[in-house]
Amino acid sequence: MKRQIGTLSLVTLVALMIWVFAEAESLVRVDGRSIEVRFVTEEDSGWDVRVLSAQGWTGTVRLKLEGSNAAIGAFDGALREAVRLSPGVNPFVPLVAGERTIDLRSALRDQSALGARGVTIVGVEPATVQIVVDTLISVDARVVVEVPDRERVDAPAAEPASVTLRYPSRFAERFGTSPSVIARVDGAMLKGLAEGEPSLVKAVPVQVAGGLGQLLGVKLEPMRVDVTLTVLSKMDSVVLASVPVQIQMAPGELERYRVEALGEAGNGGEDGAGGGFVSDVTVHGPRDLIAGVAEGRIRIFAVVRLLPDELDAGITSKEVVFVAEPPQEGDLSFQAERTSVDLRIELRVMGEGGGGGGPATDSSDGG
Numbered sequence: 001m002k003r004q005i006g007t008l009s010l011v012t013l014v015a016l017m018i019w020v021f022a023e024a025e026s027l028v029r030v031d032g033r034s035i036e037v038r039f040v041t042e043e044d045s046g047w048d049v050r051v052l053s054a055q056g057w058t059g060t061v062r063l064k065l066e067g068s069n070a071a072i073g074a075f076d077g078a079l080r081e082a083v084r085l086s087p088g089v090n091p092f093v094p095l096v097a098g099e100r101t102i103d104l105r106s107a108l109r110d111q112s113a114l115g116a117r118g119v120t121i122v123g124v125e126p127a128t129v130q131i132v133v134d135t136l137i138s139v140d141a142r143v144v145v146e147v148p149d150r151e152r153v154d155a156p157a158a159e160p161a162s163v164t165l166r167y168p169s170r171f172a173e174r175f176g177t178s179p180s181v182i183a184r185v186d187g188a189m190l191k192g193l194a195e196g197e198p199s200l201v202k203a204v205p206v207q208v209a210g211g212l213g214q215l216l217g218v219k220l221e222p223m224r225v226d227v228t229l230t231v232l233s234k235m236d237s238v239v240l241a242s243v244p245v246q247i248q249m250a251p252g253e254l255e256r257y258r259v260e261a262l263g264e265a266g267n268g269g270e271d272g273a274g275g276g277f278v279s280d281v282t283v284h285g286p287r288d289l290i291a292g293v294a295e296g297r298i299r300i301f302a303v304v305r306l307l308p309d310e311l312d313a314g315i316t317s318k319e320v321v322f323v324a325e326p327p328q329e330g331d332l333s334f335q336a337e338r339t340s341v342d343l344r345i346e347l348r349v350m351g352e353g354g355g356g357g358g359p360a361t362d363s364s365d366g367g
Contacts (some may be wrong), residue, residue: 071118
């Protein structure tokens with residue numbers, strides 16, 4: 001009895017093993033497996049391959065497979081890594097310049113990473129993909145350093161002075177014969193740099209101008225450079241050959257007195273309106289304000305403000321006060337060899353009246 005039970009158990013076990021083996025080796029068809037596919041070339045091959053972007057390629061391919069359960073199970077392990085399709089290595093991806101349509105099923109079936117596993121690829125989605133294969137042009141591109149307009153720097157220079165620019169030959173006309181690239185230094189990079197001495201700005205990004213860097217296959221090496229530059233002083237100065245004199249007094253005093261600016265600084269103004277000028281006035285201040293002075297957008301006047309008691313006393317000279325018009329919030333300073341004006345103050349003859357039609361003649365402190 002025990003022998004019969006043992007024999008029956010052995011038979012059952014053998015039958016189970018045969019069933020398991022048969023099940024593992026039976027052919028099945030499965031759908032919905034996904035794999036990542038990349039078209040690549042070797043780094044120094046001199047070739048470039050790109051998928052044309054207009055077709056909505058995502059890099060993911062869905063597979064329909066046929067094979068035994070065991071083989072498909074092993075195949076699933078291979079799907080975890082991206083499949084690299086290289087022109088000239090895979091016979092269904094030829095190494096020939098130009099655009100072409102690739103049959104993905106044929107290319108993947110020939111791929112060694114997916115072959116010899118007892119699994120047949122019977123369908124793929126998408127079925128095809130369009131690529132463009134091109135030779136790469138490699139040139140030395142000069143690095144042009146750009147700084148913000150509001151910043152003034154001296155002798156900006158990049159190190160290295162040129163970088164390697166690679167691009168597909170189909171873009172050759174767009175790059176021209178002497179391409180250059182830009183290392184753009186922004187205001188934040190200049191903060192904290194000492195003025196008047198060379199400074200090093202490290203790792204400035206390099207980019208291709210005119211949007212050409214967005215073209216597929218365009219590469220720069222290196223992608224960052226160091227820039228040496230000298231930040232000039234944020235202050236500047238300008239020398240004005242002559243600054244007009246304004247004489248200011250209360251309107252009522254203008255009816256009583258005739259005031260004439262005399263001598264070297266005054267140079268002959270009269271009739272309570274000032275006239276004349278102060279020579280060789282150096283104006284010092286922030287760069288943007290000095291630029292406005294030099295261009296005439298900001299006018300400078302040498303103002304003589306006369307008080308009633310000074311008019312009554314008939315003073316013969318007084319220091320000028322330099323003012324800007326329109327008034328400026330920034331600090332401007334002024335220097336001249338002579339800043340006083342010689343004056344002639346006379347009472348007007350009754351009925352003569354004032355005027356003179358010159359600059360402002362009130363006694364306010366404004367410019």
